[in-house]
Amino acid sequence: MREVAVIGAGCTTFGEKWNTSFRNLFVEAGILALEDAGLAGEQIDALYVGNMSAGRFIEQEHIGALIADYAGLASHHIPATRVEAACASGGLSFRQAVIAVASGMEDIVVAAGVEKMTDVASGISVDALAGAADREWEGFVGATFPGLYAMIATDYMNRYPLTREQLGLVAVKNHFNGARNPIAQYQQEITLDTVLKSSLVADPLRLFDCSPITDGAAAVILAPLERAREFTDTPIRVMASAQASDTITLHDRRDISTLDATVTAGQRAFRMAGLTTADIDLVEVHDCFTIAEICAIEDLGFCRKGEAGRLTEEGVTALNGDIPVNTSGGLKACGHPVGATGIKQVFEIVQQLRCEAGRRQIDGAEIGMTHNVGGTGASVAVHILGV
Amino acid sequence: MSVARFWRKIPQRYNLIGTRCTTCGRYFFPPRSFCPDCRRAGNIVDYKFAGTGAVVTYTVIRTASEQFEQMTPYVLAIVALDEGPRITVQIVCSPEEVRIGMRVKPVFRKIAADGESGVIYYGTKYASAD
């Protein structure tokens, strides 16, 4: 197994992009990544694309081939593969690309993620997203995706000292960060009052506890570390790539408020890199809902169960805190084009490690972590990247 | 949901028919034909759950998918059946009434329908056992 590096990265703006189609979203991100790496399309050996639900959102399957075609690569006949694990599609796409390069099978591999969610009515989006959970035993009885995370929140708040205000501060922090991220869907800071007064979606979660419906695409390019400097002066090393699965339904989990797949993938990643949480300078976690960020911080081992709310309130996870979480604005403020999120997280870490993060730059950032979750925790991908 | 997919699960949806492994005594809902603990040493038989249980966690759904839009707000919960397995169900009660630990029992209700002319999906919701 050889070491792998990120040699280029690109990301579209995230938002409701009425003028941009699914395929154009990818092309935009792909071109940005290629230019960043100084690569020509012909140099790409393989492509992985994370996408959750093009079938429901735009009635399109066969995404791998579609994307390769629109990237102008049809005549090169490269292997083009769609990867799907609901909201972890991007993270898994990245991991598949890492494996392809690490194994020696391929040299230059694109790991992309793309989702176009706004072409359908919101009732259909809500239903499509419920496919990340168990259709038969959760969706069929009326569970929605926010509803499932709301049940995690109810359980968590019954057992641990998390207040409604602390939960809201997660969203406030992420909007603060997003306002400093040019690609983020939301560019405005918000107050805690806004969160607490927003309408209830599934008690106790309110509108501002929930990540939005978003269009967007991101792409990163991987190469063997030994060749990275052919393309970039700032290769970013993939220090660990880990993935774990768990029961599809929330009700079958060992502990409703702990995502065991996060715990397992996190431990595997730290072991692979020979690192601990103390070595991580910043982490992008999967905050599909504010409660998800609380659980992620704890399940990755950054603090004990029950403490993440207090840490958030004390500013420990803020840009200027000891362990900045979601400097990109997270899913909440940056937006959550489902399949693209996992790749966007890598894009953010790459920017931070290259000192290209502008007003949200973490000084001296050398090692970053990404955490991408599918469904209510049935799939998790964790990566560690370093200069 | 297609008529075949719904029909296939009617014993589970109407009557909570699951299975149990007589080797280790573990209960399964939905039914499993293979015990994950005993594996080939397991002996699986059909089992009809008593249905009673307690609320583990809950929420109130206020924004629902298309099929459930007309039912909001409704209570959704994870219920632990007395025999062990957990299920996700709606609770027929007002949002103010639901509690963690509340004892509940099954009731027969309309879950959803395939529009005005399609099939009606009946199934099991839960209500307070008091």
Add this chain to the structure above:
Amino acid sequence: MVGIITYGVYIPRYRIKVEEISKVWGANANDITSGLGVYSKSVPGLDEDTATIAVEAARNALIRRDIDPAEIGAVYVGSESHPYAVKPTACTVGEAIGATPCMTAADYEFACKAGTAAIQTCMGLAKSGMIRYGLAIGSDVAQGAPSDALEYTAAAGGAAMVIGREDPIALIHRTCSFTTDTPDFWRREGQGYPRHGGRFTGEPGYFRHIEGSVRLIFDQSGKSAKDYDYAVFHQPNAKFPQRVAKILGFTPEQIKPGLVVPHLGNTYSGSSMIGLAATLDIAKPDDRIFVASFGSGAGSDAFDIEVTDVIESDQFRRDAAPTVEQLLANPIYIGYAQYARHKGKIVMQK
């Protein structure tokens, strides 16, 4: 000898008061309550219909007695609000109680007497030995057109009776029916609400047919009103059963336990059967109960019933399922807007 083996009732928890409805239409609530003797009616939940009510009633019946549901050889559900025009409610009920697949089934329609027609059919099948147990259900989520008189009384509820020969809690000694082609109240296929002949539903409808079936049964059995402890009549409102009782020689005390309409409303196919259930809830061994249903179209089924010792024996657990009184307690009152939503009276975009 054939009789009732066990019974069960289900009534949804929602209620709407007559004054809530009358103020929408600018009518006088007092005139209505004094004219009909009805103060409120039951309303189904958004997730309830004739099938769910029928299943709950049947399950309540089966809680009270140890019967192997696989031994139920027939299921008939009578209603004028079956969820499907084609696909029997009886099949859903049979599946939900574990009686399928070795059974016969069908749905009945005969306005408010479809449930008692089901009882008669089960009596024949059981008495002849063709089946061991038959399940007869009357269940409705009745519709009354907005602002029509029927809107004040059309209610939701159902009762299930298991009929058989082995140790019944009440013997059905005899049943007689009086049936004619009388257009007093009807609903054409595809129409949402029924129509009726106004005052024509009285004498030529309700009274003629009930008096007809009652006199037939009195003639055949040699009995009269004074031979009974209780009487139950179909109850579209409180006045009609009170009046027909008087005409036939029954006293107010005899009909009191079975007169459930004042706060329940008219549960159509469930009406007489819920009245009978309410009477069985308080009956003692040897009590003699008279029942006469009425269904528009029109017909009346009369029954001569005698309670046995079994109702107080270990074989029958009357308290295991809710009584009619318990089901009527703790209602949730709703206003007209919510009622209209529950009853599908608001036209939604398809």
